[in-house]
Amino acid sequence: ALTQDGFCSAPSVLDADSDSSTQPLYWKVTNPTLSPSHLQDLPGFTRSAYKKDHAFITPESHVFSPLPDWSNTLGAYLITPAIGSHFVMYLAKMQENSKSGLPPSGVERFIFVVQGSVVLTNMSGNVHKLTVDSYAYLPPNFVHAVETDAAATLVVFERRYSRLENHVTEQIVGSTEKQPLLETPGEIFELRKLLPTSLAYDFNIHIMDFQPGEFLNVKEVHYNQHGLLLLEGQGIYRLGDSWYPIQAGDAIWMAPFVPQWYAALGKTRSRYLLYKDVNRNPL
Ligand SMILES: NC(=O)N[C@H](N)C(=O)O
Numbered sequence: 001a002l003t004q005d006g007f008c009s010a011p012s013v014l015d016a017d018s019d020s021s022t023q024p025l026y027w028k029v030t031n032p033t034l035s036p037s038h039l040q041d042l043p044g045f046t047r048s049a050y051k052k053d054h055a056f057i058t059p060e061s062h063v064f065s066p067l068p069d070w071s072n073t074l075g076a077y078l079i080t081p082a083i084g085s086h087f088v089m090y091l092a093k094m095q096e097n098s099k100s101g102l103p104p105s106g107v108e109r110f111i112f113v114v115q116g117s118v119v120l121t122n123m124s125g126n127v128h129k130l131t132v133d134s135y136a137y138l139p140p141n142f143v144h145a146v147e148t149d150a151a152a153t154l155v156v157f158e159r160r161y162s163r164l165e166n167h168v169t170e171q172i173v174g175s176t177e178k179q180p181l182l183e184t185p186g187e188i189f190e191l192r193k194l195l196p197t198s199l200a201y202d203f204n205i206h207i208m209d210f211q212p213g214e215f216l217n218v219k220e221v222h223y224n225q226h227g228l229l230l231l232e233g234q235g236i237y238r239l240g241d242s243w244y245p246i247q248a249g250d251a252i253w254m255a256p257f258v259p260q261w262y263a264a265l266g267k268t269r270s271r272y273l274l275y276k277d278v279n280r281n282p283l
C-alpha cells in the first residue's frame with residue numbers, strides 16, 4: 001500500500017485481492033483469507049455462529065472426516081437435518097483416485113465443482129467431464145459415479161425426493177456460464193437457475209451475482225429454506241437480528257422465515273450459490 005502522511009498504511013482490500021484475477025475461477029472458496037492455511041486466524045477466534053433460525057459457517061470451522069460410501073474423500077457436512085433442514089449440504093474433498101458413493105434410496109443429489117475436475121458416469125454409459133463451475137443433478141435411485149484421479153472439491157446437496165404423480169426428474173449436466181440470465185422484477189442482482197423450473201423438481205439452485213454496492217431490494221421472509229455458499233466477493237449478510245461480514249468460502253443455513261438480506265461490498269463481484277426448495281405445497 002502507498003504510505004502517505006495522514007493515510008493509513010494498513011494493507012487495503014485492493015492489495016489482498018490484487019492477485020485474484022490470475023487465480024482460477026472460484027479460487028477463493030478453497031483459499032479464503034482467514035483459512036488455517038493462511039495462519040492469520042487467532043486462537044479461538046471464529047466468525048462462525050449457530051442460532052435458532054440460521055447458521056453462519058466459515059472455513060476455519062470446517063471439520064472433515066472420511067465420507068461414508070465414498071473412497072479417498074473427505075467430507076464436511078455444513079448443513080444436516082440436525083439443524084432443522086430437510087436437506088444436507090456438504091463439501092466433498094476428493095483426493096487422488098477417489099470415487100463417490102450413492103445417496104440413500106429415494107434421495108436426489110446435486111453436485112457443483114468449485115475446484116479441480118471430476119468425471120461423472122452413469123448406467124447408460126454416458127460420461128461427462130465436470131470442471132469448475134459445472135454441475136450435475138442426479139435423480140433419486142439413479143446409479144452414477146463421480147471420480148477423479150487428481151484432486152477436486154465439490155459442494156453437494158441431497159434431500160429425500162418429494163414425489164408428484166406423473167412427474168419425474170432427469171439427470172442434468174450443465175455449467176453456470178451457459179445458463180441464461182433471468183428476469184428479476186424489482187431487483188438488480190443477476191439471476192441464473194441451474195435446474196428446470198418444472199414441477200418435477202422439488203428444489204432449485206440459484207446463482208446470484210451482485211456488483212459492489214448492489215443489495216437485495218426485498219428484505220425477504222419466506223417459507224422456503226436455504227443453503228448458501230459464497231463463491232466470490234464479500235459483503236454483509238443480515239440473518240434475523242445479526243449482521244455478518246461475509247467472504248468467498250463462507251456458508252449459511254437459513255431456516256424458514258428467517259429475515260434475510262444481502263449487500264455486496266468490496267471491489268469485486270459477489271456471486272453466491274443458493275439452495276431453495278420449490279414447487280411443493282407446504283401442507
Ligand atoms: N437470500 C436470498 O438471496 N434469497 C433469494 N433471493 C430467494 O429466496 O430466491
Ligand SMILES: [Mn+2]
Pocket residue numbers: 220222226260
Ligand atoms: Mn430467500
